[in-house]
Amino acid sequence: MNIKIDIQNDSRDLLSLTFAGSENGGKSTLLSRILPESKKIFQDRITALGGQGITIDATIVLIDAQLGALSQIKQHEFSVSLLVVINKMDLVDYSEDRYRKIVKEYTAFSEKLNIHEITFIPASALMGDNVAEHSGRMTWYNGPTVVHHLKTVSIAAGMRRESADKSANVVWHKGKVDIAQRTLRNRHEPACYWFTGFSGSGKSTLASAFEQKLFTQGKQVYVIDGDNVRHGLNSDLGFTDEDRTENIRRVGHVASLMHDAGFIVLCCFISPTRVLRDYVRGLFPEGAFREVHVKCGLEECIRRDPKGLYKKALAGEIPNFTGVSAPYEEPVGAEYVIETDSMDVDECVKLLEKRPWNSVSNRKITSVTTTGSIPTDNSE
Numbered sequence: 001m002n003i004k005i006d007i008q009n010d011s012r013d014l015l016s017l018t019f020a021g022s023e024n025g026g027k028s029t030l031l032s033r034i035l036p037e038s039k040k041i042f043q044d045r046i047t048a049l050g051g052q053g054i055t056i057d058a059t060i061v062l063i064d065a066q067l068g069a070l071s072q073i074k075q076h077e078f079s080v081s082l083l084v085v086i087n088k089m090d091l092v093d094y095s096e097d098r099y100r101k102i103v104k105e106y107t108a109f110s111e112k113l114n115i116h117e118i119t120f121i122p123a124s125a126l127m128g129d130n131v132a133e134h135s136g137r138m139t140w141y142n143g144p145t146v147v148h149h150l151k152t153v154s155i156a157a158g159m160r161r162e163s164a165d166k167s168a169n170v171v172w173h174k175g176k177v178d179i180a181q182r183t184l185r186n187r188h189e190p191a192c193y194w195f196t197g198f199s200g201s202g203k204s205t206l207a208s209a210f211e212q213k214l215f216t217q218g219k220q221v222y223v224i225d226g227d228n229v230r231h232g233l234n235s236d237l238g239f240t241d242e243d244r245t246e247n248i249r250r251v252g253h254v255a256s257l258m259h260d261a262g263f264i265v266l267c268c269f270i271s272p273t274r275v276l277r278d279y280v281r282g283l284f285p286e287g288a289f290r291e292v293h294v295k296c297g298l299e300e301c302i303r304r305d306p307k308g309l310y311k312k313a314l315a316g317e318i319p320n321f322t323g324v325s326a327p328y329e330e331p332v333g334a335e336y337v338i339e340t341d342s343m344d345v346d347e348c349v350k351l352l353e354k355r356p357w358n359s360v361s362n363r364k365i366t367s368v369t370t371t372g373s374i375p376t377d378n379s380e
Contacts, residue, residue: 065102082110191289193264194289199301251267
């Protein structure tokens with residue numbers, strides 16, 4: 001049984017979902033949980049869909065935690081966003097080992113189909129665990145809830161549709177100087193390095209050091225820092241999910257324009273969801289967007305706490321703080337994974353320099369672990 005529903009939020013953004021899974025997998029139970037909870041977020045209406053030709057924004061695949069990833073579940077067609085809910089965790093005593101085993105099995109199968117962007121959520125639709133609120137019985141899981149993930153997907157879907165609508169009425173003015181000419185003048189190709197990670201992981205520190213290195217080499221390079229843009233361009237935005245999404249949307253387009261101008265642009269933003277990072281990736285030509293996962297354990301980031309934000313967040317003074325009261329989805333298939341809690345700045349910069357400037361290469365994960373640690377400052 002497949003279920004298709006259409007959700008409309010208070011910003012008039014439509015989200016089309018399809019539910020897939022084996023019989024008795026819990027689709028109806030989960031749906032009965034999502035619909036009333038969604039009314040708190042998607043304010044306007046929730047309607048059933050029946051016609052053909054509907055563009056599906058997200059596919060939710062339910063897997064019974066007892067049975068694992070059955071072959072018939074693996075074979076469903078996938079849409080823009082794939083969410084795999086490992087349901088009935090209450091029947092396996094909320095076992096992390098069981099969850100990890102199913103994730104590994106499903107991931108191995110998906111990679112054969114060249115599907116890498118998947119969000120996994122352990123849940124119990126019957127008990128409500130990780131549906132709208134995080135479960136106190138699975139403290140080992142710190143990712144998004146089902147409703148939170150759908151909210152993010154809804155916002156991203158609205159952004160895509162808005163862009164498509166505007167493109168029909170606005171014509172791009174093409175100048176007489178193109179990227180090829182700028183590349184020839186600059187003697188390097190433009191690119192966007194997108195630094196993502198927890199607050200305190202060292203994104204700004206690393207990007208600034210990388211910028212200095214490239215600048216001394218004569219390259220056109222500029223850092224767009226998350227804190228700096230909120231002093232001007234995005235000073236009207238707060239930290240709700242909607243505002244954080246708009247923050248990334250604006251910066252993504254600014255970075256795209258700087259790329260067109262021939263720059264190597266280094267963007268430092270927590271950007272906690274894969275959906276939003278993929279949205280920005282889609283603004284650039286193939287190979288020009290390079291995701292840098294500045295990976296640092298949350299405990300180490302809390303220990304560093306260069307701005308005192310974690311202390312405030314843990315005290316309940318800052319809501320929606322990534323890693324404390326809001327989830328972070330680690331990148332899948334990032335061009336670079338740099339472990340800043342085990343590397344110093346110079347080692348990190350050398351790793352970033354390994355990517356050739358004058359060629360377009362395939363996405364891959366680059367991960368190096370050495371000794372030392374990267375320092376942080378208040379520019380993060």
